[in-house]
Amino acid sequence: MIPLVYNARSMMQRPVSTTFTAVGIALVVAVFIGMLALGQGLRAALARTGSDRNALVLRKGADSELASGIGRDAARVLAASPHVATGTDGRPLLSPEVYVLVPLPRPNNPTAVANVVVRGVSDQAWSVRSNIQLVAGNRPTSGRMEICVGRKLLGRFEHLDIGASLHFAGRDWTVVCHFSAAGSAFESEIWAENEQVMPLFRGEVFQSITFRLKDAGAFDDAKRALEADPQLGVDVHRESDFYAKQVGILGIMLSVLAFGVTGIMAVGAIFGAVNTMYAAVAARTPEIAVLLTVGFRPRQVLLSFLAECLLIATVGAVLGALLALPVNGIVTSTTNWTSFSEIAFSFRVTPLLLLLGIAFGVVMGVVGGFFPAWRASRLRVIQALR
Amino acid sequence: MALVEIRDVYKSFQRDTQRIDVFTGLTIDMEAGSFTALMGPSGSGKSTLLNLIAGLDKPTSGVVRVAGAEVSAMSPGELAAWRARNIGFVFQSFNLLPVLTAYQNVELPLLLTHLSGKERVERVRIALDVVGLGDRGDHYPRQLSGGQEQRTAIARAIVADPTVILLDEPTGQLDAKSSQEVLTLLQRLNKEFNKTIVIVTHDAHAAERAKMTLHLEKGDLVEKRAAVSGAAR
């Protein structure tokens, strides 16, 4: 094999073009990882929102909470169902919830608004959703206009500090707590007591009922039994599936964007690599002639130049991965197209994504290096020496 | 049987519409242990002949045989492997890879053998010693004089102990003193180590160092003369 030190030193002989090529690949890899991290973050947030031990009940045919409505009678029947688990106090672990979208002004631009989910919950909600944790303050008191704010909303809207008063639906609401929900979509919601929220919006109707399954493995039985009841008129979803499905079109769009945008950028970076390598091959024609004369095979010459391009690409790809690393954890937001609410989530740069990004960079190196390397290997010594 | 056999070789090049017939039925023998100088005016086919012997080019017809192997019939892959074992080649200029040290340049042919790392170190050291550059192994080509570069190239040409050493105007760009050093070295390689050497040169004095001089003119062997002074020196 032609020693790699030959390639490494040759690269150093032309630091400018080597650097440009590597940086080009680094940028593509960084953007690629960044975009996939966005999708990964969204997916993770939604996947963590639902629990597979919970069932979410909507009106038959409704595919989102917004489109759903469940009366108080149905809620009472459900609460008595044998499929609902009971808490330590003997009461059913079930939360009939009111779900509304409230436009809140953006702090930096008061004319722009974003839809934020206000969820009216029963006091059981805090137990049914096991991943909910107060990070500051105390839960809203029953009967009061008090709200608990998901921590991802903090800093993104005004008047959300503990003790502050937030105005919506024609009322002033006092912020009494902040909560976390393991990074899930709940962290982008405002929670209040269901009985306080209900009259202000659509009257005597809940949008959804979430309950803890008595037996998580018996979800199908519960679903069959409840959906068969004509008086209830409901669909029963496993809560985890329901949220995972919301990734849907948004997830696809993010993936298309990730591959589309980085695909276009990659073409540019590959052309950079091709250019650099063709120039290298042309400049080193006599060296290639020497290698062939010594007895190296054309295949070995091809591999040598391919290795050189790979070396550059790998350096670039690792650099790109390092560039992408700091976006991990940065919070961003998008509109959830299923619920039309805004959902905040963090970029998630996973080791797998880093590997994927580096692999992408390496592939760019192979693609960009192949034809110049091939040309180098086709060189005829007698032509090269004339 | 001669070590190098050129048998009824025809070689023509096509340039645009014009056909250039370099050799029309050339036949030459070179014995093992011979030291042959190839002379002749520019364009007479000296380089072409070396290329044919090295398997860098193929005759249009005829046979080129080296140590019994029919070079003119080998595939490109076979040729590469064969060349690594049997041919040491030195060009007029640009023999060394500039990013590699003299040591690494000389080691290149050994990377195509199955020698161990230790054996390679030993072989390279001996080759550099023979050409008088034992202390220059870690120098890069740009740190060497023209004569030292050519001697490094010769070290590379002998390091794998090939069947034939071919040199195409190796002193063409050297000053008189360096030329003499290189020629003395070649003579020594031929006498002490019994290497078979073919050197292309324009310089009659250089040719005198060889045991045999072949004169080419328009692709024909016009004169074959055993040098008297060459062996004596």
Ligand SMILES: Nc1ncnc2c1ncn2[C@@H]1O[C@H](COP(=O)(O)OP(=O)(O)O)[C@@H](O)[C@H]1O
């Ligand atoms: N690859 C080639 N293509 C076309 N013509 C060539 C090629 N190689 C050599 N020739 C021609 O063949 C003739 C002999 O060339 P060469 O062997 O290089 O001569 P010398 O080395 O004796 O000066 C010249 O006329 C040269 O122009």
Ligand SMILES: [Mg+2]
């Ligand atoms: Mg010539």
